[in-house]
Amino acid sequence: MTTTRRKLMSLIGQGVIPPEQVPLAVKVAELHPSPHAWALLIDRLLLWLGSLALACAVLFFVAFNWSDMGRLPRFALVQAALVLAAGVAVWGSTSVMLFRVALTAAFLLIGVLLALVGQVYQTGADPWQLFFIWALLTLPLVWIARFDPLWVAWLGLLNLSVWLYSSTWGGILGSVFFTDNAGLWGLALINLVAQTLWEWGVQRRKWSGRWAICLLALGSGVPLTLLMMAWVSGETHSLTPIVAIYPVWLAVLYGVYRQWRLELFMLAGGCVSVIAVVIWLLARYVLWESQWSEGSFLLLAGAVFAMGAAAVAWLKRLNAEEAL
Amino acid sequence: MSQPRSTLTQRLTRAGISLNETSSTTPLESPWFVRVLQAFSGWLAALFLLGFIATAVVFVLESTGASLIAGSLLIGGAFALLCAARSDVLEHMALAFSLAGQLLVAWPAVEMWGVSATLWWGLLALQCAMALIMPSQVHRSMSAFLASLALTLALATNGLAPVAIGLVVLVLTLLWLNEYRWPRHIGAVQAWGAGLLVGLLVLQGLAYANQFNWIYDSDALWLGPWLASWLGTALVALALVSVIHQAFCQHSQPAIAQRLAIYVAVALVAVVTVYVPGLGAGVSVLLLGFAIGHRPLMGSGVLLLLMAISSYYYWLDVTLLVKSLMLLAMGAFLLIIRWILKHWLLNRWLTVHKPAPLGDANEQ
Numbered sequence: 001m002t003t004t005r006r007k008l009m010s011l012i013g014q015g016v017i018p019p020e021q022v023p024l025a026v027k028v029a030e031l032h033p034s035p036h037a038w039a040l041l042i043d044r045l046l047l048w049l050g051s052l053a054l055a056c057a058v059l060f061f062v063a064f065n066w067s068d069m070g071r072l073p074r075f076a077l078v079q080a081a082l083v084l085a086a087g088v089a090v091w092g093s094t095s096v097m098l099f100r101v102a103l104t105a106a107f108l109l110i111g112v113l114l115a116l117v118g119q120v121y122q123t124g125a126d127p128w129q130l131f132f133i134w135a136l137l138t139l140p141l142v143w144i145a146r147f148d149p150l151w152v153a154w155l156g157l158l159n160l161s162v163w164l165y166s167s168t169w170g171g172i173l174g175s176v177f178f179t180d181n182a183g184l185w186g187l188a189l190i191n192l193v194a195q196t197l198w199e200w201g202v203q204r205r206k207w208s209g210r211w212a213i214c215l216l217a218l219g220s221g222v223p224l225t226l227l228m229m230a231w232v233s234g235e236t237h238s239l240t241p242i243v244a245i246y247p248v249w250l251a252v253l254y255g256v257y258r259q260w261r262l263e264l265f266m267l268a269g270g271c272v273s274v275i276a277v278v279i280w281l282l283a284r285y286v287l288w289e290s291q292w293s294e295g296s297f298l299l300l301a302g303a304v305f306a307m308g309a310a311a312v313a314w315l316k317r318l319n320a321e322e323a324l
Numbered sequence: 325m326s327q328p329r330s331t332l333t334q335r336l337t338r339a340g341i342s343l344n345e346t347s348s349t350t351p352l353e354s355p356w357f358v359r360v361l362q363a364f365s366g367w368l369a370a371l372f373l374l375g376f377i378a379t380a381v382v383f384v385l386e387s388t389g390a391s392l393i394a395g396s397l398l399i400g401g402a403f404a405l406l407c408a409a410r411s412d413v414l415e416h417m418a419l420a421f422s423l424a425g426q427l428l429v430a431w432p433a434v435e436m437w438g439v440s441a442t443l444w445w446g447l448l449a450l451q452c453a454m455a456l457i458m459p460s461q462v463h464r465s466m467s468a469f470l471a472s473l474a475l476t477l478a479l480a481t482n483g484l485a486p487v488a489i490g491l492v493v494l495v496l497t498l499l500w501l502n503e504y505r506w507p508r509h510i511g512a513v514q515a516w517g518a519g520l521l522v523g524l525l526v527l528q529g530l531a532y533a534n535q536f537n538w539i540y541d542s543d544a545l546w547l548g549p550w551l552a553s554w555l556g557t558a559l560v561a562l563a564l565v566s567v568i569h570q571a572f573c574q575h576s577q578p579a580i581a582q583r584l585a586i587y588v589a590v591a592l593v594a595v596v597t598v599y600v601p602g603l604g605a606g607v608s609v610l611l612l613g614f615a616i617g618h619r620p621l622m623g624s625g626v627l628l629l630l631m632a633i634s635s636y637y638y639w640l641d642v643t644l645l646v647k648s649l650m651l652l653a654m655g656a657f658l659l660i661i662r663w664i665l666k667h668w669l670l671n672r673w674l675t676v677h678k679p680a681p682l683g684d685a686n687e688q
Contacts, residue, residue: 016344017344033614034575049655051659269357308366309416
């Protein structure tokens, strides 16, 4: 997507707009917000910062674990704040922004309540359980809020709980599959599923939030790349699921974001992943597994040059193609 | 995709701007992530190149003079390459040569001065020179980024890390606010601004992780920690005032009372920032991004605010109870201000200024 800013920059760069008329061109292009937009921003900023500061105040208070205050008043405080947030969401549901702010505060307060339960009753639960139950309980709330940042926060909770679970217990499917680096597999899987669903929603249901899809792509691409690099540096190159999955992931990434819908961010991410894996592979064979010579470094530098330059040239060509 | 482009040129023509015909095939500015990819591969290649120099011609590193000469030659070669042609391959090669050359130049400096303020000031001068002379956007961004790091490390030695961060916020604000002031150098100004933005994100992250403590030299303390903190905050407040001043200039001047109220609000943000580190920088960058219609800047502002609140939890200067009470007071205050503004000013603004058709940079 080419923004007005980039189009204007292109015109200035090509010398289409005379230098002395650039300030006027900037004004005409309406890059700068109107007084109406400023008023809206100030209104929203005050609402968001104020509400989140209040929700965080409750969180910090519970974390302080004040012994002078009994358990019941503490529960009453958090629950009252939760009821207040829910009340504002219902009462103020005519204003979309107020509705979303209230539900975001409620989302945070449910986590605070769960943490308070753990603090007061010393349940002995693992940390992953807190985040997982938090995610489970807030799913309906996130669903009705229809607010991209809240979905991203919810997926962040899910990522965190899967990572913590894997760090404690290892793989989900027992000893047959995915036992090594179970956490990375978990993150890749969750974010791939979420990315696919969100992409489907954007195409079929007119959902918004391309930035969130890019974030999810990072959430799946980074673990997959690390898994592939772990395979490359393994003692033997035995056949493991990543050997099959990584090329398929790359092919799908190319097919979807080059052929079906041009998305340079995804393609750039794929390029970085390939460069990292190939350089890691080369480094293994020319540096730490052979009688390396000075030329090995030169070979690696050359390989990075070639791949980096090819990737950038390709992306720039696609960028120009997109702007046509 | 051709429709919005022609619409923009039509709008410019209708506004009386005489557009020049151009045969130039200057491509669109690359998206930021393409430049990041370019910088990433440049860095990686430079490291391998340095590995080659360190192993194949080790005498270069052993001799101060040889290291300086080889470094200068590499930097000079990079400059010549960037001047001669603008192909991606050459730009990459130049970036790697230049980085390897800079490391070679820095090596004798480390041997001579050790890890000291003098070393960081020297590296700052080197990076500023690189940012000024190198004819490449990516190189300028990277030099600006490294310059922000060098400046912070130089000042952090004397316990002035907050002042350095405040300076970076102020300089990046002034750069972005004046991006169109010199149309011939628009690319350079934006490249420096982008580099400083990345620098700010990294510096705030390091500050929250208390990573400047290792460099802190208590014998060479210039100012008390509280004064350094206030000075840094004052610089951030100055950046915020610049953004608001620019917003005033873009539109009709408000009444003196309204202007005073806004400046009092800035002063309040500054005071709160001393007790909630990072808040002022987040608000400044967010408003700056909004004022100039720059989404990555706005996103960085939000990120800075999120970083500030999560690091506030671990801030050890006050107890969680005090922090909780501060947040309570701040939240209540902001909501009351909003309520008052909504009834006094904002509703009138919203009705008086009919929604103008917004450019896509301003879509929320």
